[in-house]
Amino acid sequence: METKSSDAGVPADYDPAQFPAFAVTVDVVILTMSDGELHMLLVRRGEAPYKGMWAIPGGFKRPTETLDEAARRELAEETGVDVASMLTQFGAYGDPGRDPRMNVVTVAYLAVLRDVGVIVAGTDATDALLAPVAGVLSGQVDLAFDHRQIVRDAIERVRVELEVSGIATAFVGPTFTLAELRAVYEATWGVQLDAANFRRSVAADAGWVIPTGRLAQPGPAGGRPAELYRAGRSWKHGGPIHRLTSQRRPERK
Amino acid sequence: METKSSDAGVPADYDPAQFPAFAVTVDVVILTMSDGELHMLLVRRGEAPYKGMWAIPGGFKRPTETLDEAARRELAEETGVDVASMLTQFGAYGDPGRDPRMNVVTVAYLAVLRDVGVIVAGTDATDALLAPVAGVLSGQVDLAFDHRQIVRDAIERVRVELEVSGIATAFVGPTFTLAELRAVYEATWGVQLDAANFRRSVAADAGWVIPTGRLAQPGPAGGRPAELYRAGRSWKHGGPIHRLTSQRRPERK
DNA sequence: CCAAAAGTGTTATGTCTACACCCATGA
DNA sequence: TCATGGGTGTAGACATAACACTTTTGG
Numbered sequence: 001m002e003t004k005s006s007d008a009g010v011p012a013d014y015d016p017a018q019f020p021a022f023a024v025t026v027d028v029v030i031l032t033m034s035d036g037e038l039h040m041l042l043v044r045r046g047e048a049p050y051k052g053m054w055a056i057p058g059g060f061k062r063p064t065e066t067l068d069e070a071a072r073r074e075l076a077e078e079t080g081v082d083v084a085s086m087l088t089q090f091g092a093y094g095d096p097g098r099d100p101r102m103n104v105v106t107v108a109y110l111a112v113l114r115d116v117g118v119i120v121a122g123t124d125a126t127d128a129l130l131a132p133v134a135g136v137l138s139g140q141v142d143l144a145f146d147h148r149q150i151v152r153d154a155i156e157r158v159r160v161e162l163e164v165s166g167i168a169t170a171f172v173g174p175t176f177t178l179a180e181l182r183a184v185y186e187a188t189w190g191v192q193l194d195a196a197n198f199r200r201s202v203a204a205d206a207g208w209v210i211p212t213g214r215l216a217q218p219g220p221a222g223g224r225p226a227e228l229y230r231a232g233r234s235w236k237h238g239g240p241i242h243r244l245t246s247q248r249r250p251e252r253k
Numbered sequence: 254m255e256t257k258s259s260d261a262g263v264p265a266d267y268d269p270a271q272f273p274a275f276a277v278t279v280d281v282v283i284l285t286m287s288d289g290e291l292h293m294l295l296v297r298r299g300e301a302p303y304k305g306m307w308a309i310p311g312g313f314k315r316p317t318e319t320l321d322e323a324a325r326r327e328l329a330e331e332t333g334v335d336v337a338s339m340l341t342q343f344g345a346y347g348d349p350g351r352d353p354r355m356n357v358v359t360v361a362y363l364a365v366l367r368d369v370g371v372i373v374a375g376t377d378a379t380d381a382l383l384a385p386v387a388g389v390l391s392g393q394v395d396l397a398f399d400h401r402q403i404v405r406d407a408i409e410r411v412r413v414e415l416e417v418s419g420i421a422t423a424f425v426g427p428t429f430t431l432a433e434l435r436a437v438y439e440a441t442w443g444v445q446l447d448a449a450n451f452r453r454s455v456a457a458d459a460g461w462v463i464p465t466g467r468l469a470q471p472g473p474a475g476g477r478p479a480e481l482y483r484a485g486r487s488w489k490h491g492g493p494i495h496r497l498t499s500q501r502r503p504e505r506k
Numbered sequence: 507c508c509a510a511a512a513g514t515g516t517t518a519t520g521t522c523t524a525c526a527c528c529c530a531t532g533a
Numbered sequence: 534t535c536a537t538g539g540g541t542g543t544a545g546a547c548a549t550a551a552c553a554c555t556t557t558t559g560g
Contacts, residue, residue: 019276019313019355020276020277020313020314020315020316021274021275021276022274022275022276022277022314022316022358023272023273023274023275024273024275024277024347024358060272060273061273061275061347061358062273063273063275063349063356064349065349066347066348066349067345067346067347067348067358089344089345091342092320092342092345092360093320094277094314094319094320094360095319095320096316096317096318096319102272103316105275105277105314105320105358105360107345107347107358160417164413177512178512178513179511179512194550194551194552195511195512195513196512196513196514196515196550196551196552197549197550197551199512199513199514200514200549201549218510218511218512218557218558218559219510219511219558219559220559221509221510221511221558221559221560222509222510222511222557222558222559222560223509223510223511223512223557223558223559224510224511224512224513224556224557224558225511225512225557225558226511226512226513227512227513430539431539431540432538432539447522447523447524447525448538448539448540449523449524449525449539449540449541449542450522450523450524452539452540452541453522453541454522471530471531471532471537471538471539472532472537472538473532473533474531474532474533474536474537474538475530475531475532475533475536475537475538476530476531476532476536476537476538476539477529477530477531477537477538477539477540478530478531478538478539479538479539479540480539480540
């Protein structure tokens, strides 16, 4: 709530009527698969502090928009993409001193895009970078503010979302092979999945993936051409890979 | 990030240097089990707007503290409890007009307490209420601001946390029976669990629950006395009820 | 024909559900 | 001794992992 009805424990020098002013920003971690690896979009800061350093795209929230709208606006400004999909709020950050200039609380969002490569090419190349997430996490690329922590949390979140939501299909195109889809899980979780069993999991119930009847082009080394699928509607209610069954007891007697 | 390096799409009337001022608050949804039902702590607002209405406890963030510290401070002020445990941030809310007085962004936390009953009794009874969550969700009790939505999100979150974290043990005391622990899952998920299978799940690997050797008093209707357990350290890494196994392929060749 | 990648079949193993059954207590 | 709840055993259903095998392509 916004004012307290009980002030026990509040120091005398603190007056609720004079609330401290904060800037509120929205930062967006934009993820995409590129070359079989998880990548993220970074922009170079043009102003102090941290001038010239890489950072997550973001900006001030306006009083007339919601947080979600602000995140969508930032995403559109940076990438030109205005998808109504896959924009997930995952945390708020407000440590004192995280911005040396002023009190800033930032609300962080996770966005998943397919093939952001062409979009980045449209902006000034010296300003935008599609960096491997592994390099950011390991500290090879270092980021402004507390953005490295924000990225860590974003990755942790996307790993969970892969399991409990249909976010996996946001990484791939409108049609895709099962190998492409499997690569999303493998790159994000850092594991190897058995192709045969993966296929069975997603093909088990209709509703996950729907065969289009068309075939993909084999790679340069040959191999049997893969079938192309499109995402089914069941992804709205979770994902087929790793699932909780329910231990419910039927109502008896 | 806090300033943008690329201003494409930003209207001319928007000057990033003159960032809009927000109040930042922290609201805490405090949950507890009471009488086999999930309950939450509400406080009555003493000031406009929504004066006299029930609301989630909360207050302004101070520039010198982190968001987590602010949440812990609010929890301590409302309940007298200062536990270093189970305080989970789950969302930020900043819709325009959510507070009619000014621009407010609130960061919401979830806290789980055991037996908050005695604590509430310590504060002014007309100011605090331990309300059944079901009543709040159904609209029987209505709340100030957008607090009903915040509660909805909190409940959704605690249902997930029950599966992937050890939050279940925060609802019960330092020692507990398996029936008590099971009741937490049943009340939160609204399901009935098979007592025999539940026992097997938590007793399967040592590390979930550790027998103390002592027995609980049977209820007034009799029945075999239950063994008392304490929480094992494995709860730090997830929960035993409903779990994902892994489809990893062993490194071969 | 060979290598590579996709797709299918199969079996052993493990996990979960449902329920029968036994144990310890209060009235 | 009966009702009530705690605790154990177990058979069948189901899901999973591992891997052998077949199919279809490029070189």
